[in-house]
Amino acid sequence: MSGLTDLTLKAALDGLASKAFSSEEITRAHIAAIEAARALNAYVLETPEKAIEMARASDARRASGDAGALDGAPLGIKDLFCTEGVRSTACSNIIGNFVPTYESSVTTRLWRAGAVMLGKLNMDEFAMGSSNESSAFGPVTNPWRAKGSNRPLTPGGSSGGSAAAVAADLCLGATATDTGGSIRQPAGFTGTVGIKPTYGRCSRWGIVAFASSLDQAGPIAKTVEDAAILLTSMAGHDVKDSTSLSVDVPDFASFVGKDVKGLRIGIPGEYRLDGLQPEIAALWDQGVAWLKDAGCEIVDISLPHTKYALPAYYIIAPAEASSNLARYDGMRFGRREEGTNLTETYENTRASGFGAEVKRRILIGTYVLSAGYYDAYYLKALKVRRRIAEDFTAAFHKVDAILTPTAPSAAFPIGEKSDDPVAMYLNDVFTVTTNLAGLPGLSLPAGQSSDGLPLGLQLIGRPLDEGTLFSLAGAMEKARGVMARPDRWW
Amino acid sequence: MTETADKLIQGRTGPWEIVLGLEIHAQVASKAKLFSGAAVGFGAGPNEQVSLVDAAMPGMLPVINRFCVEQAVRAGLGLNAQINLKSRFDRKNYFYPDLPQGYQISQFKDPIVGEGEVEVERDDGSTFVVGVERLHLEQDAGKSLHDQDPNATYVDLNRAGTALMEIVSRPDMRCAEEAAAYVKKIRTILRYIGACDGDMEKGNLRADVNVSVRRPGAELGTRCEIKNVNSYRHIQQAIEYEARRQVEIIEDGGKIDQETRLFDSGKLETRSMRSKEEAHDYRYFPDPDLLPLILDADWVEQIKKSLPELPDAKKKRLQGQYGLSAYDAGVMIIESARADYFESAVAALKAAGGSDAKLVANYVTNELLQRLSADGHEIDASPIPAADIAGLVKLREDGVVSSKIAKEVFDHMWAGEGAPYQIVETHGLKQESDTGALEGIIAALIAANPAQADAVKEKPQAIGWFVGQVMKATGGKANPGSVNEILKAKLGI
């Protein structure tokens, strides 16, 4: 029944509901697909026994007529989510073989809705990276290859495993997280749909923290509707997260297919960077055309502080991370590298346990918070952050949503940018602004590059207005038509 | 302050003034921790009161305890301080095995309570004012045990995450006694409002002392912070040692290094804590897991209305209402339970038709509290109910017992023998006013001691000898008034 892995989440749920197949059947099909796709390195931990056990329990629930919204659907879970009794590492050596005695709030919601866990997905270490190359388990390979080339490409990051697994049909959908673009950029690189909801929509409890004021969980899925279905189950107020928003979660899927006529779409001039690749510019124009055709009004807007978003982010995120990652000290869990005294044990543990990019960010974060630099860097960045948020507030007086490219390029070869941190950071140039402002951002596949690689467009919405993004993305998806799929070379 | 001269310490080169500021850490008397649902308590087994948040497991997040916020507000009101309706939590970053997060959640820039002031009583009853700079909420650390293993340290996180109120004073104290008196006053206030039990033995109230010295009236000198001084005695010893040390260094031409020092209660000296000094850059920044703490002005007003009578007000009232001396009132208000005890004794006395509140105060402060404190106890451990103090005073007012006998009755009460009137009955301690019996005794005494009788006739003051003899003969039960009357009649004076 290999066709079962080709299904969208929506189609699979319909099939499960109509008893066309069982959860055990579709779960086994995915387990087989995962085994066959180890070359992609998307999963860092496969949990087939647990998956089958959960699938059988789901089938029993269906038989007794009390199935949840995701009942029986096999999903992949980014390794940043702590899962009870299942090793959770954030793809870092320092966490080692940590087996949580607790379950993250977001995954708890998914299991409550009946979903099945296939395993833990690869990612950049502590979600720091845009290419999945910083993972302690090695990089993920993008299922997509450039036309006529065997060169392995990155799936983007940090949720590279999630994006690759969805693109290669190794799960019906996956959890992911986004601190500066970690859902949307990999979604763009793999022809999948990803949404970072409004900050506070999804609980951060049980998700290994990178930068607390920016981190948000969200889904990566095959279609806009699938993303909407997943987000509906993932989101919701959580008293265990003080920054969780106490608001109702609508049925996001009900927004997909809604008429978008009359909606005003902002096109920010500042995103038309010098040297923007012509095919990215053309893709953007294509998106504009689709929305115009659907009856939207296109409005030129200005987000004047856009160019300062990445530098501000590279102060704020490392500063928070340097403190969030202090708990990885080898004392209570995880790796310990003994030294001759306590300080040496700390230093050895953290030197050997963290990878190069994580260490780089911890050092930057420590530096910008240290005495004498706090005002010049950290405080300044927080003020610039306010300016960026104000830009959006002003823009949303004039428009209902904003359309931009997801990333400045298509997927690039593994190793191409790993020696140049700043070049790597620029991957997030279009996505990072929404993290700073706390706004929802959705990436959907909109076309292909000249060498056949998927390209994404991003929709940015008002706070808590994910619904409008799903309506617009649904309309664009429809206008786009069926997306090509990667060839199964693995 | 005019009486500074006697607080100065003499160095080789002249007098020096000690300048003291205190940081008091008071554990909030909450059931659960500041940011987690783990229990706060004493005596649990290792790591039994630890949540995943306290152990800083990956992905764990803090959620603040409303009760702790309320206690901080109550404490702030008790210190006559400004309550900040908007405050914020910051992270103080440093590595230590008993600090699981690698940072302490504290309030650095915007504390919940701002400026206030406290009136403090010295032992002689005079008062002085200490400015309070701020009060903020923060997490306590866990405990490191160094003596379990020669090669390792054991860590127990039961205390980690417990809510502390840090109360920072202005450098307004000038001698060790003033510092101790200030701590006592803060402890009293916190216990009144119920924010902290003030148990110093358990470490629920601890002080760090900032000590500097200067020539009288000169600019402030460089200060040293002495950590964790946990009793009034240690506070005084630590200050005296540290001030001497600083004077000697300066007089030898040296300079004081601003540093953290630890008081060694065995050697009675302070020593440098270089390990903590080494990287003194805490990189404070707003905790992104928490939002600004916004207090509702109405809530604060409600809390204000719910506060009990505070020590200063109570002291004034006891003086005015019962005519107590400043000293007695001061002793009575140190614990609100003392004043409660006193007032219920007075109420019982009034109900029984008595009135001498000062006499009640006398028995409470001079007898009861002194005996209790000799055993290290407070009023709540009193074996004597307040009503019995009233009963004893009533017996005195009615002339049933003399002050001397009353003391004996009190001894029996202390021993738990029951109500004073019963004790008087059981032990036959009633004053002998039966004139017939007394007349017989006195007549016999005069007959047996003619020389003494003549002496008294010459010099009436010598009557005391006969009174003493009568008391001896009656076992102290004779009513002194009756004895005098009969003696005077019989001796014709």
Add this chain to the structure above:
Amino acid sequence: MAIDVATVRKVARLARIAEPEDRLESLASELNGIMAWIEQLSEVNTDGVEPMTSAVEQPLPMRDDVVTEGGDPRLVLANAPKSKDNFFVVPKVVE
């Protein structure tokens, strides 16, 4: 504000990350590259701007003073590199 080797050494020490002496030079130039790029923030006029610490505009939620967790040392010690008698065991701390 160029980062020199001494600064890198100090920062690495603060962050408790052992960086070998021969790495400091290249780390310094790496960090300088990033900080130079970040430096453009100084172009933004932020006079009178309130620092933005969170995207959430709501007061801090509070919970009741109720004991809901703890009581099971195994849950917190389960992943400890070293423990004994329900204590975490760590390298000797010298005060």
